[in-house]
Amino acid sequence: MDFLSDFLTLFLDKLQSPTLGFLIGGMVVAAVNSRLQIPDAIYKFIVFMLLIKVGLSGGIAIRNANLAQMLLPAVFAMTVGILIVFIGRYTLAKLPKVKTVDAIATAGLFGAVSGSTLAAALTILETEGIEYEAWAAALYPFMDIPALVTAIVLASIYISKQRDTADEYLSKQKSLSKQRVTAGGYPSEEPGTAGEFGEQGIIARGYPKRDTADKRVKIWPIIKESLQGSALSALLLGLALGVLTQPESVYESFFNPLFRGLLSILMLVMGMEATARLGELRKVGQWYALYAFVAPLLHGFIAFGFGMIAHFTTGFSLGGVVILAVIAASSSDISGPPTLRAGIPSANPSAYIGSSTAVGTPVALALGIPLFIGLAQALMGN
Amino acid sequence: MDFLSDFLTLFLDKLQSPTLGFLIGGMVVAAVNSRLQIPDAIYKFIVFMLLIKVGLSGGIAIRNANLAQMLLPAVFAMTVGILIVFIGRYTLAKLPKVKTVDAIATAGLFGAVSGSTLAAALTILETEGIEYEAWAAALYPFMDIPALVTAIVLASIYISKQRDTADEYLSKQKSLSKQRVTAGGYPSEEPGTAGEFGEQGIIARGYPKRDTADKRVKIWPIIKESLQGSALSALLLGLALGVLTQPESVYESFFNPLFRGLLSILMLVMGMEATARLGELRKVGQWYALYAFVAPLLHGFIAFGFGMIAHFTTGFSLGGVVILAVIAASSSDISGPPTLRAGIPSANPSAYIGSSTAVGTPVALALGIPLFIGLAQALMGN
């Protein structure tokens, strides 16, 4: 009962959060046929600002962490992050009528990490007097960024395969170069760039000698293309600058303070686009709700298991194991959406943001955190 | 004498304010043929940011107010806000050679509220020990937003009538769609949108069956179009988000701190455009000066009268009556200009900003506030 009332309180609270408020505001604005628009140049710049901030904060956390000591937990965090996306790819995406790119994006968001869920867990750990390594919170970028990169690459591979299958029937050059930009870059790349990219892609994959024996999609060129896309470039640039330089001053005075505001405007834009695509979700909404309810707990248990391996082999604290589990259970309301919006533009934002914000995060907070802390306390013999 | 020196001090102070400084700076930049420009995408985004901030702050004020208790004063505030615009429409706009849209925009600005004038009045009320309801300051959005909306709608109706009259002589399709966007949206809407809008407008107003009997302009479609325009959409979106969600964190960290700076850039742009149109004002400047001197006192007395009705019927405090009068006497230097710029792009900013900043605000501060406070004290029997 307590859980249910906690859950409902959190759910209603989330609906009043400015993030979701702007999303719904954008949907209403579009629904009433307003002529309100955010110029494209502004939109692209906002996405850039958000992604470089996400990268910078991850990079700064990694630079300040004790890398030698945290090696095994970090490898496990990375493994879990990638695993979560593959789980979503082979469960949610296989459900009837669920669109594959929407499912991959949703899994990416559930692999990514929510800073506020993590902060809640740290607070409770301290209240309960459970010890953990000071660097344990710095595990989050090791799960967050690999999960988002994996999602974008899996989506690119999927779209590429779809296209190649279609090619056999159609063999139409024109539509091809257009489809090619539906993953890996901002939604409206310069036409010139898009064209070049399409050509390069064709050459890289050895188009002329295509025959029935060569039907497998070549994966490395797609990964390279994904990484060269504006979304992952900005993310990785921020990560590299965070690790290699000392951007704290400019991060604290510029990128971090502007983050929430720019995010709210991005949400508005995403809401405006979501209106037209809300119908797509009507037939499959229950699958997203089911996934969003089960996934946080399942991911948390997987990470808890990996954490216990580190506990027994390298003495990773039980508090650290809880943190790893909470990181896995959380889904990103903040850093994930702009990355996925830019990296998998063809995915429906209503699907992944709705699943994460309305169901996934409340489940992780109200059910996941007490569960994993209780489990750790039981193992400690309290 | 005291009043005159107070007035002159305030007047000179206002001329040094950054808001007016950037406006004059923009005029000089344009006058010396500089190639300095603010890109259009930036300009549109700045307008959006300013309008959503104005809406948010109004919405937050309303959400935190005691709506039941303030019902009657709020209705009166709204009434006065709308009334002020109609007064300007049928006095200032009827003076010789005064352009109607300029007069409507000026009246809209005098109906809108200046936060700094209001703050000055609150300070003096406290110094004088005059009591007022804690929610009385929250009356301002009830006057501010209706006045701006009324001005934009009246301007749209006027432009629409003008066009229809012109149609009878010209019946030219081409010029029509161009004129149609001179009210209700950003000055340079996407050509596609502008076109569509023009077409829709024609259909909505039943173009084919136009005959001499059908000369009346249909008002509801115009109001609907005004509300769908980017200016009022952003304003009302902010208002709705302020009332329905809890945007305080993003408001305090993003929209509010950026407001004054973005406003200064908007002023620069408006100054650049004003240079070319300064000549228009030379013949009618004295009418604007007269209006700007008389209007604050007239509007204040009207609101004082309405306030006294609330005083005798529901016990609204005399301090509250003063606040209502000051809100009506003040004219918006800050929130109004971006709204009118976007909502009535064909109006000359030099007319309304000049009237408000150079004359209206000093009059309200140096003459209006002491007058209404003195009146209240006389009624209290001090």
Next chain:
Amino acid sequence: MDFLSDFLTLFLDKLQSPTLGFLIGGMVVAAVNSRLQIPDAIYKFIVFMLLIKVGLSGGIAIRNANLAQMLLPAVFAMTVGILIVFIGRYTLAKLPKVKTVDAIATAGLFGAVSGSTLAAALTILETEGIEYEAWAAALYPFMDIPALVTAIVLASIYISKQRDTADEYLSKQKSLSKQRVTAGGYPSEEPGTAGEFGEQGIIARGYPKRDTADKRVKIWPIIKESLQGSALSALLLGLALGVLTQPESVYESFFNPLFRGLLSILMLVMGMEATARLGELRKVGQWYALYAFVAPLLHGFIAFGFGMIAHFTTGFSLGGVVILAVIAASSSDISGPPTLRAGIPSANPSAYIGSSTAVGTPVALALGIPLFIGLAQALMGN
């Protein structure tokens, strides 16, 4: 030895500064063929924001200064600022294979002033107990802005001469209007504007009556054109607003806090462009290193000499003389690059930023400041 280790520490520190980090980041992004881009409208606005901030801070410093007392030192600061650019024009620019516009831009940057070098000198002066006039630090805009303006004008004159020489052989109209925009405005002016500008330029210089006797370039029209360019317009607009109005509130709340962040994004763009032009520097890198090592000390000694004249004639303090020398020795890492980028777009940013950040600034800090303070102490008879 001490100096060498100080120098190397500073050098390594500089390489980790976010400013240089973003520059190198941009170079890497371009080198790996990423599709990351900053929209042009954003880029132009960032340049505008940076330039108006530089102007405003200079203007505010001048307004708050004691102009009568500082007249002679201010005139000397201005003289040294202009002189530095001419020295670079007739030394660095004459070295084999060094491109003239690159050399002029580099000299402009060494004439401009680094706020952080100045702050370091003020701290050391106070530690050493050497007295100086409170307004001495306000001398910096008198050197900074004239140096940048001189560099932009000299570059415009050079480019104009080049073009006229070329005309005699080619007399081709088409390529001409294209070359004409390589100095004085943002890199990508509106095509329309560029065209008009080209035409005007031709008419202003009396194109039809061109003959062998009229080969001298008319300088005043070029200066006028440079001042009307978007770069210098923004700079001078900020300066005027700083001197004539009271923009402190909007400066402190908006232009100043955003400065470092926007600068980092500009650096990213400049890095992206620098990659393609790095090869140009390979053959001449040693000349820039030599100039960047010698120039700070030479400029400092010249300013020290001028300062001593003021010391003996008007009693300018020896501490003030040191400040004047340090201002001359410093080169601008912060305010200069955006101005030169916009004012001399054809100059290679790798040349001037590399020279200043990697060599000039460490030399001024580690060698210049102790040298001039020691000199002043020797003259004081300590």
